[in-house]
Amino acid sequence: MSERTQNRTHVDDVDRSLYDFTYSEEGYERYDDGLTPDIVRAISQKKDEPEWMLNMRLAALDTYHAKEMAPNWGPSIAGLDMDHISTYVSPRTKQAKNWDDVPDDIKNTFERLGIPEAERESLAGVGAQYDSEIVYHNMREEVAKSGVIYTTIEDALHDPQWEPVVHEYFGTLIPPADHKFAALHYAVWSGGSFVYVPEGVTVEYPLQSYFRLNAEGAGQFEHTLIIVEKGADLHFIEGCSAPKYYEANLHAGAVELFVKDGARLRYSTIENWSKNMYNLNTKRARVGADAKMEWVSGSFGSHVSYLYPTTILAGDRGNCEFTGITFAGATQDLDTGCKVILNGANTTASVDTKSISKDGGCNTFRSSVVVGRRAANARCSVSCQSLMLDDISRSDTIPAMDVRNATASVGHEATIGRISDDTVLYLMSRGCSEAEARTMVVGGFANPVSKELPLEYAVEMNNLIKLEMEGAIG
């Protein structure tokens, strides 16, 4: 063994014991595996939807069957067989506003994940989805009094005040024909959140939705629709996890974010799906003039991920910040990144991402920055740093830039490498052990992302990375 090999950093796998527990599906409503018009109609009928939504679902199903995956795209999803995925699984319970009204097994699940505690301490509202349906939804009274709406899409569709709003926005930012799995999403979507923040309202504490997929061989297709009106301000947190099975699970959610003029939205995600999950999620934000969109994204789980949150800076002087970290361990192939489209004049965007690969894990950072002809004086910088912790892992960086305005300025930089021996030596010369030195370096590498998260999520992230160097060298 070479000296270099002996010096490799040992980082433990993500400790998944917190997430790898299951409860029986006995008594749950579970639709047949596969995709048929009858299943789509059954989901729509169960939700007692307006006709336009059913028509949209059926058209999307046709689109799904018609669309092919690009042959030159990212990690393989050959292991995903839709004929063995149930698109709707629901515990037989009604949505509750009090945790005491939630069935014990489901309540225990969310308590182990720390959701009720977080709600008590630092959140303005919580939505908890278990498999295909929201089982708990609540918001602080004072927030509700300010006119903020935080509910499920299903409930909004049954409210005469909000049904026209959902109809106006739903599926417009991510059209069903966007790609194959967007079409699938619109055919069988279930659950998710509808948030409306009125003009000028600042929501002091974050709202949070947590998505738990308990069922084996099932899919979760929640839809999140957030509208932040002019001058309003919101922080929305999304968390997700699932126990590990040996059968493929699928997550194909959609997130549509409308940030109006002068508004600000921060959207934080800690994604920790199990390693049998295909995470093919689509997120997109449309940002108005003088508005700000902030993404904070941590991707730790799933077997295969395709995840590229998109920001369209449509108005002048709009701003986007994307901060992300991806951790790929054994058996994981995570294809993540972001897209920014600068269409308004004087728009600005900055992208800062980190990735860590170990134990044969594969990370691909993919980005696109498109500067339109109207985007005079647009500015964008992209920074991508990748850390390789062994020689059986892989890290690729595939950015693309398309600039069509002479006054725009776009910069991109990326580095891939391992922990520098010089850095370790420097820290050791100041009294650190080698293990401590390496721990400090990796911790510092992830710090720019974790500091952007709310405290409890930063702690969760650090637990996820579980940088137990242990001095186990080689």
Add this chain to the structure above:
Amino acid sequence: MAENSTATLSRVNTPPAQTWNYLRTNDITLQVPSVSRKGDVYFALPRLFEGIECGMGRQVTDWVESQAKDAHYVEVRAGEKREEPIVATMDTGVMVRAGAEATIVVCTGGNEDSESAAQSEALDASPQPATSAALVRIWAERDARVHVLEFVAADDDRQHLESVGIVAGDRARVDVRQFFLGARTTAAGLACSLDGANARFDLSCRYLGAGEERLDINHVVRMRGKNGRANVSESGVLDGHARKALRATIDLVHGSSGSEGTELENVLVLSDDVTNKTMPVILCDEDDVAGNHGATIGSVGPEQIGYLANRGLALEEIEALYVRALFDEAVLAAPTSAIRATVLARATTVLGEEVARDLVEGLGLDGTATEED
């Protein structure tokens, strides 16, 4: 009897890893002439050269081989330092043996009659615009030194394809200088595989896109041997309605421990009607390596404009300075007076006769081709 028709080279010049197809950055599709050579004997390169990856890909290699009248094979003996440049034709293979040194030149100009050196062949029965092509495959054995110079300085009625493939052995050093100064469409691909340990590759690519010109460039560096070094530098100026796509990939293959690859592009955009696409890629399958890339895209900075404006230059003159600098560099790099004349002819078209003359005088050069070229 030769039969003339056209063929489509579909989605060629592709990088090893691709981005979203809807961005239309991954490849280029070209209409090219196709002359049937059934019944002709084609004297191909030694079989060894078939294994060399070329920048524009297999489809273009097959097309050039089907269209070239003959392949041109040159061998530089071990230890020999060849002074005279090797002039590439449409299909050229160069074997640079251990410890040898050679310069290989590829040049395409605007007027076939004016070029006395380094011609890629203008194909018969070309669709509009006329098409020329050069396929160059180079094998650099251990300790070899190889210098490659590429000049594309054609007029707006030309479509040019240039595909280069290089393999470098232990401690081999390869440097490439590319000057893409004009043509209606320039599609150029270069792939270099650093197979040997301690091999080095330096690429400097300078380009100009103006008017309705289209540039499609694909650079691929495969770092396979240990302790390899690759430095890729691209810079250019885009004006008018020019469209440019540059794909640059550094592939740190498993086993290339100790290797370092760097890629940097600077683009000066002078018009709102320009389309500039850049895709700098690093693929990393090894931990004990370093891969870096950077790109900056923008216009002339306000500080630079202010500095030069204070010295009496108008904005157009300031921007013209950057274009002239490209030609300055190309003229200085030209290894023969014939190639220099080709570059100057293009400079005259782009910058005007007076500036071209000034350029020659300023550099103390002779702008005419001589017979020995």
